[in-house]
Amino acid sequence: MRLLEGDPGTEPVMIVVMDTRDPIGASIAKALSAKSEAHHAKVVQQDQIPTCIAVLPVQAVARILDETCPNVVEKLRTMPVRRGAVWVVSIAAGSTMLLQTERIRFPSAGAA
Numbered sequence: 001m002r003l004l005e006g007d008p009g010t011e012p013v014m015i016v017v018m019d020t021r022d023p024i025g026a027s028i029a030k031a032l033s034a035k036s037e038a039h040h041a042k043v044v045q046q047d048q049i050p051t052c053i054a055v056l057p058v059q060a061v062a063r064i065l066d067e068t069c070p071n072v073v074e075k076l077r078t079m080p081v082r083r084g085a086v087w088v089v090s091i092a093a094g095s096t097m098l099l100q101t102e103r104i105r106f107p108s109a110g111a112a
Helices: 023-032 036-045 058-065 070-078
Strands: 013-019 051-057 085-092 095-102
Touching (some): 023 051, 023 085, 070 095
Antiparallel strands (some): 085 095
């Protein structure tokens, strides 16, 4: 799976939170990290929800979800992101949710 095509420094990006028990979440996590399967097994053994969080180009996410989540993809392609916000998609076992959230601004290190 080629997730990152193009220049991620110039393309709009979004946050993707994946439950790796979900087939789509698992395949994205596996494409991003060779350690994902071992991490998944360890976390499941500890009775926790295995997750992966990534920042990916919006168009890459739209291509990945095109067949399985057409409503999410339609919103990504047609709804503008509010000024100061970022898209977040949650891919969980059995469902996918899309939302916009305000960007967190941290004070600079020298600010009092």
